[in-house]
Amino acid sequence: xxxxxxxxxxTRQGLVILFDADQRFEDIKAGLKYKMDSSRGFFIxxxxxxxxxxxxxxxQIKELEAICAEYGLIPDPDVPWPPGKPKQSRRVESTPLKRxxxxxxxxxxxxxxxxxxxxxxxGHITVLGDIHPGAEVVAGGxxxxxGTCSGFIQAGAGGDTTTCIMALTIFGAQLRIADKTIGVSDxxxxxxPLIARIKKNQVVISEYEL
Amino acid sequence: xxxxxxxxxxxxxxGKTTTSANLGAGLASAGSxxxxxxxxxxxxxxxxxxxxxxxIVYDLVDVxxxxxxxxxxxxxxxxxxxxxxxxxxxxxxxxxVNPAQMEALCSEIKDDFDYVLIDxxxxxxxxxxxxxxxxxxxVVVTTPEVSAVRDADRIIGLLEKEDLRxxxxxxNRMRHQxxxxxxxxxxxxxxxxxxxxxxxxxxxxxxxxxxxNRGEMxxxxxxxxxxxxxxxxxxxxxxxxxxxxxLEDSGLFDKIRRIIGLK
Numbered sequence: 001x002x003x004x005x006x007x008x009x010x011t012r013q014g015l016v017i018l019f020d021a022d023q024r025f026e027d028i029k030a031g032l033k034y035k036m037d038s039s040r041g042f043f044i045x046x047x048x049x050x051x052x053x054x055x056x057x058x059x060q061i062k063e064l065e066a067i068c069a070e071y072g073l074i075p076d077p078d079v080p081w082p083p084g085k086p087k088q089s090r091r092v093e094s095t096p097l098k099r100x101x102x103x104x105x106x107x108x109x110x111x112x113x114x115x116x117x118x119x120x121x122x123g124h125i126t127v128l129g130d131i132h133p134g135a136e137v138v139a140g141g142x143x144x145x146x147g148t149c150s151g152f153i154q155a156g157a158g159g160d161t162t163t164c165i166m167a168l169t170i171f172g173a174q175l176r177i178a179d180k181t182i183g184v185s186d187x188x189x190x191x192x193p194l195i196a197r198i199k200k201n202q203v204v205i206s207e208y209e210l
Numbered sequence: 211x212x213x214x215x216x217x218x219x220x221x222x223x224x225g226k227t228t229t230s231a232n233l234g235a236g237l238a239s240a241g242s243x244x245x246x247x248x249x250x251x252x253x254x255x256x257x258x259x260x261x262x263x264x265x266i267v268y269d270l271v272d273v274x275x276x277x278x279x280x281x282x283x284x285x286x287x288x289x290x291x292x293x294x295x296x297x298x299x300x301x302x303x304x305x306x307v308n309p310a311q312m313e314a315l316c317s318e319i320k321d322d323f324d325y326v327l328i329d330x331x332x333x334x335x336x337x338x339x340x341x342x343x344x345x346x347x348x349v350v351v352t353t354p355e356v357s358a359v360r361d362a363d364r365i366i367g368l369l370e371k372e373d374l375r376x377x378x379x380x381x382n383r384m385r386h387q388x389x390x391x392x393x394x395x396x397x398x399x400x401x402x403x404x405x406x407x408x409x410x411x412x413x414x415x416x417x418x419x420x421x422x423n424r425g426e427m428x429x430x431x432x433x434x435x436x437x438x439x440x441x442x443x444x445x446x447x448x449x450x451x452x453x454x455x456x457l458e459d460s461g462l463f464d465k466i467r468r469i470i471g472l473k
Contacts, residue, residue, distance in 0.1 A: 112405060114367030115360055116334075132363050132403070 005031035014047030014079035017068070021055040024118065032064060036071040044072035049079040057122050057140045058158035104141065113137065113151065122158075133172055142166070149173050155196075165196040166208060177203050212243070212320040215327050215447070216345035218369075220361030222332030224353045225382040225412075228422055229440075230329040231259045232429040233349075236444035238293035239430065242324040245284065247296040247316075249341035250331040251306055254298035261288065261425020262295055271299035274311040280319055289430070294323075304336045309343035316344025325447070334368060342369065348377035349409060354384055354395040359403055366406060378409035380443065385414045410443035411454065412436050 005023040009016045019028055036043065048068055053061050065075050105123035115134030119125060124141035135151035137143055142163040143155045149167035154176040156163035161178045171187040175196050182196065182203040195208040217230045227250075234246040248256035251270065257263045268283035273296070280296065287293035296319075299306060320326050330341035342348065348369050352362040362379070369377050381400055388394035397411055415436035421428045429440035435455075442452045 114370075115364040117367045130405075133360060134364065135367075 006035055008035055008043075009081075011079060011081065014049065014076055015043065015073070016051050016079055016081040017048055017064075018081075019050065019052035019056075019064075021052050025056070025060055025120065029063065029067065032067050036067065039071070041072070046073050047076035047079055048073045049075070049077050049081065051081045055120070055122065057120050057138055060120065060138075106141075107139075112147070115151075120157075131167075131173070139163070152176070161198045166193055168193050170194050170196070170205065175203055175205075212245075212323040212326055213347060214316045214320050214345045215325065215347045215349055216330050216342050216374075217327060217349050217351060218330035218338065218341065218365055219332065219351040219358070220334060220365040221352075221358045224351050224358050225418075226332070226351050227255045227259055227329050228418060229349070229351050229380060229382065229412075230327050231256060231422075232427050232437075232440040233444060233447065234293060234325075234327050235260075235287075235290065235427040236429040236440050237325050237327075237447065238287070238290040240444055240448060241292070242448070243292045243322070244290075245294045245296060245319055245323045245326045247319075247326060247328045248298040249312070249328050249337060251298045251337065251340075252300065252303045253331065254300050256329050257285070257295060257297045259422050259425065260295060260427070262297075263425075266297045269297045269299040270315075271302050271306045274307045274315060280315060304331065304340065307340050308336075309339050312340045312343040314344075334364065338365075338368070342372055342374060345374060348374045349380055350377045350404075350406070351380045351382055352400065352404075353382050354389070354397075354400060356395070359395065359400055363404055366404060377406060379404060379406050380409050381411045383414045384411050408454070409446055410439055412439040412443075 005020050005028045007018040009018060050061060050064060068075065107121040107123065107125045109119055109125065109127045112129035112132065113119060113127065113135035114132045118136040120138040122140040125137055125139040126144045127137065128146050130147035131137060131145055131149045131151040131153065133150045137151065138154045138157050140158045140160065141155065143153050143165045145167035147168055149170045150172040152174045153165050155165045156178040159178050163177055165175050165177065169188065169190065170184045173184045175182050175184065177196065177198050180198055180201070180203045182205070184205065191207060193208040194205055196203050196205045217226050219226050230246055234244050238244045246256060247270065248254050257266060262285050265285045268278045270283070272278050273280045273283045284294040284296055287295065316326060328341050328345060331337035350362050350365055352358045366377055381397060385394055389396045397408065401408060413435050415428065415434055417431060417434045418428050418436050421431065428434055428437045431437040439455055442455055445452045
């Protein structure tokens with residue numbers, strides 16, 4: 001059986017809801033709902049914070065908070081976790097590095113995304129492969145696809161309208177930047193890479209020029 | 211120790227059961243010890259396709275729930291002494307078995323056989339997870355239709371997630387004439403979309419329907435093109451390097467030219 005996607009811990013200051021960010025977002029959501037259902041109102045009025053959400057995009061965090069609010073919980077980011085002294089949790093790899101790195105945080109995906117596969121990341125995403133129809137890429141920042149893009153791609157998932165989506169070719173895809181969406185059905189003749197950006201409040205695709 | 215191969219597709223009706231039965235019979239006729247497992251609990255068909263329906267006493271659920279040993283549930287085929295079937299239960303559903311039980315069963319069975327073929331149910335739910343739990347390798351069956359190829363893409367992604375990397379592809383019900391007229395996806399189109407290795411192409415053949423209804427396997431019919439295609443796939447599974455069959459419908463003219471040695 002898969003590991004539990006959601007764990008709820010009680011601390012003196014309130015509840016800490018821990019996520020396994022490696023699991024599918026749908027599983028996390030279902031797991032959270034299940035936990036809330038099986039608590040039978042025990043958590044009503046409790047303060048809570050989400051932990052492990054640094055790999056989720058803002059819209060997903062909002063969705064999870066909304067589920068908790070439905071069951072009468074009150075969000076409170078000040079609930080400390082881990083309790084007591086800040087000891088290193090097992091999720092060491094996601095803690096930020098001490099020294100500053102040049103550039104911006106980007107997730108590198110070195111494979112083709114097939115139908116039903118979802119990649120989410122609060123920063124930028126670079127995919128070295130194709131995005132097949134039915135696959136989803138959701139980024140808080142920009143998305144760069146070194147291949148053919150035919151799935152659902154969202155950049156600026158938190159509402160950042162300055163982000164962009166780039167791909168070698170785009171067809172049969174749905175692109176969304178912040179809350180603006182465009183469908184791309186036609187196949188362009190192969191040429192230079194394409195870039196989608198928000199111009200005058202709508203998504204515009206053009207050939208990329210240096 | 212044998213190899214456990216799951217035959218899967220995502221979409222229903224593309225020929226998983228037919229493929230399982232034919233590959234099983236083909237491998238058995240080539241001399242391997244083969245066990246077929248029908249993982250489609252509640253909608254079992256493999257026994258019907260193989261003509262073994264009336265021999266079922268115990269089934270998969272009896273074995274996984276500990277009612278009998280797996281050897282007791284295995285049905286020996288009518289034609290081959292080295293081909294066995296583990297039938298699915300018909301009165302239960304997919305939740306009657308869990309992936310851990312299937313994994314344990316497969317690792318027990320594969321000691322006795324060269325090949326264990328699992329006929330996976332359609333869909334991506336528990337039945338699929340059960341079927342792939344104990345598999346070492348996967349064969350994805352698709353037909354040259356956009357919907358089937360899309361589902362195959364999804365299945366390949368799910369197989370990768372379960373560490374069944376590099377599944378092999380069988381394209382079933384290929385109609386060369388339609389491809390030639392641009393009415394059907396070609397093998398190259400499908401390979402380009404799915405980006406996996408091709409194990410074989412089976413042409414559309416009425417004989418498949420006829421033999422399936424009679425509980426026979428077309429792979430044993432030496433005069434059919436689909437049977438030849440299955441035999442080639444069997445040889446590839448056994449490690450031989452067999453070139454892809456030319457599926458072009460040869461007209462009378464071609465036949466004459468071949469006879470007089472012009473081609």
